[in-house]
Amino acid sequence: MYALVDGNNFYVSCERVFRRSLVGKPVVVLSNNDGCAIARSDEAKALGIKMGQPWFQCKHFEGSHGLIALSANFSLYGDLSDRMMSIAGSFAPRQEIYSIDESFLDFSGVPGDLVATCIEVRARVLQWVGLPTCVGIGPTKTLAKLANHIAKTAERKPGSYPSALAQVCHLGAMGKPELDSILAATSVGEVWGVGRRIGAQLVDAGVRTVLDLVRLDPTTVRRRFSVVLEKTVRELQGTACIELDDAPPPKQQIMVSRSFGHAVTRGVDLATAITEFTSRAAEKLRNQHSSAGAVVVFIRTSPFRADDPQYSGSTTVPLVRPSADSAELVASALTGLRRIYRKGYRYAKAGVMLVELQSQYLQQFELDWYDKDAELPTIGSGAGHQVNATPQRDRTLLMTAMDEVNRRYGRGSLHLASAGVGGASRSWSMKQERKTPRYTTEWDEMPIARA
């Protein structure tokens, strides 16, 4: 049996851990450059704000309904995610982290009441970190994912499903009539891996609900649709056949993580693993024509080797500017690894997550001086490396023009956006007016408690 533990409105929930006044209010978290909503509180969903909706389209709710918009704070989300994953991972012998807020727990061969265990996972994450989650349980990952959707919907929209399924839903422990009625009440578009296009095709073919889909013959599905959908149908029928690597990628971040076959202790071995994971993630990133704004790196020991000293570290490394360049992403990931690596521990798992994804074509160039195809300059990119797949353009004219502007209007009026001026982080280059403090990762930004 698999259990999918998934944070509710994850980024909003992270913000609410330290800003309790946001509880009960409509809140959205905006993508970098404050472009569009990438997380919504239930109250914001109730206003009709859609995932990915541009901010200018929902801005009017600020005045009319007290909508609060925040800039994404990935340092905070990365740390709270790491805590949540570590807690959830301590309940099952195997855990696969799927995204910043989702992980599959593999309970195969574990005796006991799974629902009771998952209620405890949920309670502990809520108590220890302050994050609400829902847990979906099923014999395959696709069913666990579907169960999770049902657990969430049952909680958020009372009446949509039996209330007993709210928060923790076990599709593998139901009688057939009950299961069928639940699958019949769920539209086919909610199934993991059924995208908008395939979903529309299915509906055209008269396959509207998950029950309709389950009842199809897998071989026919392969012939009429695809091998991918055939696997989905088999998974819904209870036959596990999707490995996480082949699973549909999460929408907002790219994650590559592994449990090591045997404990790893040396930094150099971790570096090799992190390099490999980052390269793989970068490949996925380019496949979907995106670039990443930050790299999250984590390493941890095994909670199941009770005699081992326990350690888990995670950090978020922002990039000077969004990138899809493997070398640049790897360099950032390794910078992160150096920051969190501690000697003397037996590491069991490591991973890399690319976050703040944006379409490559939407990238904002500070000034359109560069060839779109040319490599962007990496001057002072922090990691102290030079990465150039293509020869850099001769920027003599540019420099001359810059000097001229600076002479005329004063030093510093114009600088290279990628130059990391004054050693500052790139916060200056990003429009993040509504960002909350990095409460848990910066000594100078910790929350204030009045006394």
Added chain:
Amino acid sequence: MPVNEVGQAWVWSILNTIQAGFPSPAEEYASERVDLNKVLIKHPLATFLMRVRGASMREAGIDDGDVVLVDRAVKPCHGHVVVAVVDGEFTVKRLWKRGSNLKLQAANPTYPDIVPRDGQTVEVWGVVTNAIKSMQK
């Protein structure tokens, strides 16, 4: 923490006697520098740091500017110093709890206790386990 050289040699000789043939007891039992994280933080996944502002906990030894370690895995009990949420803000106070009655006590006579009004709920966010006070402000 410095270890007495003689003492260490003694411990090792004992270990060698007990575990004769064991590859390298020195490696297994090598002293490690005391790690404050391990000593002070019992539940690392559930522990957060907060900066204290204000003087209401002075007599409990918590001053303005101190940093407190807040453990969410500890069950809040009567007498614990806690971080509670009052009107959406974090506040440090001592928890007074008798039956279903609850209030937040200041540790400074010039500050009033916080007694929840009827129907008002007090959220205890976490339990303060330690305070860090810098002597070089």
